[in-house]
Amino acid sequence: MSYYALLFIAGIAGSFHCIGMCGGFACALGGDPRGPSATAVRHALYNIGRLTTYCFLGGLAGGLGWAIYTCLGTRSQLGAPVLSESLEAVQRGLAVIAGLLMIVMALQFFGVRGARRVTTGFGGSTLATALRSLLGRRGHAAPLAFGVLNGFLPCPLVYAMVAQAASTVDVLSGCLTMVAFGLGTFPTMLLMGGLGRLLAPRWRQHGVRLAGSFILVLGLVTLGRGIVPITAHGLHHIWHFA
């Protein structure tokens, strides 16, 4: 359980990054002329859409991890010990990827410029152009659709979490990983929807740096998990420790 709690916290910390990325969207989504409750519904739908995408990506990644694992497992055909070994190999490989992504993005928080290009150049603006048409539309369908598609926007944090989800090698755990992370991003994003313009820039700068440090630590831990050969027990130990 503490694993999911950790991810939830990662979501909260990471959502300071979201202020930069998706917070812009939450602001742009704006209010509903029919009053504050309609605005709340609008933003709730947006966030639910986002969460669904994360959750789906997590499930898919978990399934994929599982498929890779089964593939390796059946190919070796040598019984249980090799199976658990290959599981560990897959998990470690994915953990290394997740860790590296997190570190790269944490460096971004501290303003390392080259990193930005690595992580955000994947056709983000094409999708963004497609989303353009949805922002101004009224009604409840558009914000939901917007949230769903927003979830697919290139975000290194989401990549990292998806890699994390894949390393769970299980659909359900993959889903839950992303749900925990997604829920973590809720408070800030909902706040951004309502108070986006009121946040003081200084506070924002601090928040960004705090998030950066946290994600850097998380990335290093995840990377370590991938590199240092430890048993499943030791792994849990590390997680508890973290």
Place this chain on the structure above:
Amino acid sequence: MTPSPDVLCRHCLLPLGRRGFVRTVNGESCQFCCYGCCIAHQVKSGSGDASEAAWFLVRFGVGSFLSMNIMMFSLLVYSGAFTGSDRRVLPTIHLLLWGLATPAVLVLGEPFLRETWSQARRGHLSSSALIVIGSLAAYIYSTLAVFRLGGYLYFDTATMVLLLFTLGRYLEAAGRARASRDLAPLLAAESESATVVEGGEERRRSVREVRAGMLIRVRPGERIPVDGVIVEGCSHIDDSVISGESRQIAKTVGGPVLAGSINLDGPLLIRSSGSGDESRWAQICRSVREALRQPSRTQRIADRLVGAFVPVVLALAGLTLAYWAHRVPFGQAMLAALSVLVVACPCAVGLAAPMAHSLGIGQLARHGCLVRSPGALEALAVTRLIAFDKTGTLTSGSPHLVDLARDGVGEHEVLARAAGLERHSEHGLARAIVLAARARGLDPIATEDVRVVPGRGLRGVVDGELVAAGSAAFMHELGWQLSPALVERADVMATSGHSVVFIGWSEKARAGCARAALSFDDTPLPEARATIAALRALGIRVMLLTGDHAGAAERVAATVGVDDWQAGLPPDAKRVALDQCRPRHGAVAMVGDGLNDGPGLAWADVGIAVGSATDLARETADLVLPRGGLWLLPWVVDRARAVRSSILANLAWAFGYNLLALSFATLGLLQPILAAAVMAGSSLLVVLNSLRLERLPGPSYPSTLQSSAAARGASEPGPREPAERTRQRLEIPHTWGESSPRPET
């Protein structure tokens, strides 16, 4: 590019901070505090022209929300999350899946259902019928399974299939919107301008800025830019473009005039009665959008093929069901039939042509080339012969002064008087005179009461004295003398293929006489030779069809490197010449400026107008190249071929893929879910293959010409500059030259 720290972010209006950066959005440099704000700003600041695409995107988004939930639970079920003790929650999960699938099918399936229904009422079976039948069958089967508590569920298949098709529709609509977005700035530049009189000052303005009540000055020979009422002056108006009847109507103060008609003689002041937005600009916009919306020829064939395909597939599905129902349990037989339906949905086929086509049109549009007819690109791709008009197409079309013979007067006086008179005309020769005077730094002498004498020339009054310019016959009509020396010089000029204009004036109330002869020549465009060589390299035969006399045609043909030419052709004869080429070369294209080759442009398989010099060209041409855009032609041909090969590859792929998958499905070897994946792969490949078009290189100006163009730009301010180029040559049929006819009139 490091932005200054005190600037506010363009999107969130917070200070930029250290991480700020600069991006160009919609051609405007904007500063943002972060990447998110940049994207959000791009998203927010776009035009709202894509409402159809947006509508599909909303459907797609909401549909994905539901289908992703369905898939997630399905994945959980498949991966065995609900085995053992959790097995009792399975019926609840199934109900939940049904609850999610029902709205998904409604939201996603509605457009297809509507289309199927409207086609069915007209007695057609469209390809969307396959989608509807396939997904509804999967849905109903699964619904029955839920409530009878048995069998597998295929909600994920049903919604996934619909989702993919919705994505296809969205891509189509977005491609169209994207292409028309590319067109917007081009059309703005393309739109005509009007001379607006404000507070005694005349200003050239885009027609779109003209509002009701504004005063517009229209010179003789100009097209009237907006609907309105004459408040000053009188003139003959030719409104054949609007009424279709070629006649001249005398109009005076209070008379209504229509946008598009031509002011023949006499300057007019018009009070606009409506916005200029309503007339030409809107028409061009509409015709281009129309071209984007209409299916191209290949697509129509593909659609017809699909139309024939649909009943076959339905029959095949029925047969599959009947065959397997005898051998395996009904549920499995049904699955095989479902696979047949799902895998046969020709979604990639539907995407194959429009995607490549829209991208091609949009890309051409970004470089100023308007595609007006849907089949133009495909026809151009198979064209093996391109016929060129001479004047204004291979030559600059704006003649320049080459020689000046005088009879006892100074060269500067001749030019200053001529320019004073000719600046009231839009004729090509008149422009040449004005430019020549400007190049010598001469001030035109103010001339009043200027009149065009159709077929003869111009006359006006300076300080009470008559001044006139035009043909020798015009001089004779005025009773003015031509000295033998002047006539001799003029004859020499005319025999060398130049146009000649005489100018004369009266002095101290005595009868005037012709005082000078000016000769003009039309030079081949610098890029013509390189363009023709490039077309040859593409395997295209090039020929020259001109109304001009053989001497001029031969000279130009030799200069630009065309060895096949026909001269002295009146407009209708060009049509005949094109017809003669057709049996040997198949599709033929004609390139012209539309001045007197309108019939040829309309008659050719692809009519290409360069510079859209006249409105007639715009109406008859399938493809319009920008002003001075002849050099783009090889690139356009190349692009048209790329579009066509991309369409063909897409179709071959889509059909081949579908047929192969279909045979597997018929044999019962393909599960519906796999079939859906196969289809998704097919669509994705088609999209990716089409998107390759985006990555092809843009046009490059012939490198040999770049340096000379730069040098010319520095030394010769004028004739070759696009803005300075003759906007609209006079459409009035009048010949000025003496012995040599004005080239190609």
